Amino acid sequence: MTARSTRRSTATHPRLAAVGAIAVAGALLLTGCGDQTKDKTNDSGSASSGAPLAGKLPQSIRGKGKILVGSDIAYAPVEFKDSSGKAVGLDPDLAAALGKQLGVTFEFRNGTFDALLTGLRSGRYDIAMSAMTDNKDRQQGIDPDTGKKVGEGVDFVDYLTAGVSIYTRKGDTQGITGWSDLCGKKIAVERSTVSEDLAKAEAKKCPAGKKLSIEPFDDDQQSQTRLRSGGVDAASSDFPVAAYAAKTSGGGKDFQIVGDQVSAAPYGIAVSKESGQLRDALKAAMDAIIKNGEYQKILEKWGAQDGAVKESVINGGK
Template sequence: MTASTTRRTTAARSRIAAVGAIAVAGALLLTGCGDQTKDSGSDSSETQAGTSAPLADKLPKEIRDKGVVKVGSDIAYAPVEFKDDSGKVVGIDPDLADAMGKQLGVKFEFENGTFDTLITGLRSGRYDMAMSAMTDTKDRQDGVDSETGKKVGEGVDFVDYFTAGVSIYTKKGDDQGIKTWADLCGKKIVVQRGTVSEDLAKAESEKCPAGKKITIEAFDNDQQAQTRLRAGGADAGSSDFPVAAYAVKTSGGGNDFQLVGEQVEAAPYGIAVAKDDTQLRDALQAALDAIIANGEYKKIMDKWGVAEGAVDKATVNGGK
């Protein structure tokens, strides 16, 4: 998520990078998430106590003593994070968190929240970190509202763990002549609020001729946007490529949507941590590097069909 201070949020989330293989990932049902409650059913929530944890001493003592890292996440963004039929939190992010937890000797406890409130929750101390397909952008690092250019907070640090771009999708067999963002002029697009997709749509609309601006309808989560498009309430939708490709693969048995055009705005996903929490940031970076080195990271990328978005090392604040 990309640019508006959140890239699933806001500024442009994507792409060309690719995560092409995801379209062939195994079929998991798109299921939604809801209220802001703790979800303890994910693999990443299983206690790591008693296991070998070579990097445990890198964590802040408070977290090490609790044995838990509280993670803010919008758990409705398959295949990055979502709930399966049993209500268990699954996806790329929970799997990565579980693998890092084994290195750090803690469990990562995912708490559901709407995407555009995750950084606020991080600042208030509700979460220790945010992990939710959040695009690492300079504006987010600096605490700047990407739409107004005004500073709205102290910003966050990111530990980058994946690369993705932004895609457009339409109803299957009805692309409305849309191939590029410029083709959206005079049309209606649905997006998730606070994402790069929303930022891109706003920026593109400013370029459209008078009387042909893009109508943008933003929702709390991506699944709501998909429902609107599926019902014929818009001409197109946009989200990060892995999410768009997964929706195309699974929604209606693959009969609801189709991808159009190319990915744009390829950028890193990052784990967000408060600026003053440098010890936790560095511990997460070390844990991510460890699972890249031991092969666990690659197994997770392959499992979800997103190997083309993999990184070869954990980078701090690599977003531009």
């Protein structure tokens, strides 16, 4: 969820590189972020020998014919559930395209964002793909609040660039035009995201008597609900998500983005550092769909074309 340190931090999910106006894909935002169930539309099976890059996958993945994906599926338009319960959005579409190159299906399993890397470490997922910002803390397993090492870290296959935005109720900005205007206000964020990291950093700058109150939630939909009800003055998400919410929630009457995007950074597919072969196979597949044009078509479908990259990079986050 930018990244959601939306960037979702890490944990951090940022989201500046101006990802363009978000397309309305016609699907309603649905919650269901913590049920740990798989997307029932995906099937398993052995890897297809006809896929051009199938041979690059580890035998363990080729044998089961699928890649298990940990994702917070409540972050439209990057990933969310449609009215039938199917995982849809930018990430599922990209995953399907990668699957054609690798000869496997990508099976999305729902979880809260702050638990995705834990699930990856425990073997519940093969990868995490959830608008997750690639940064050094996550690569090295560092807690951004304490600066202490809490895990072995992960590798990232980067595939998009995005920034973080603030939004308010439409017509009720409370004088907020950017992060420096939040002192004395209340803001809703998704837990363990870059948005939460940015809010914490801003709170340290506030003078006595003008405290910035931060309300973290398990998913972005809860943040939106809190803002919509008037419980907070603002919320923050990656720009693609904030823009989609502003365009679709209440028919475009609920929210408005205020100020500029900040903290531009790459989204990456998280892979265990012990899974170098899988990481390299994903990079090769991502480069293939960038080259054949399928990547660009998917980004345009979801209004994210301004965040396009020319090639995938391993651990490009700073």
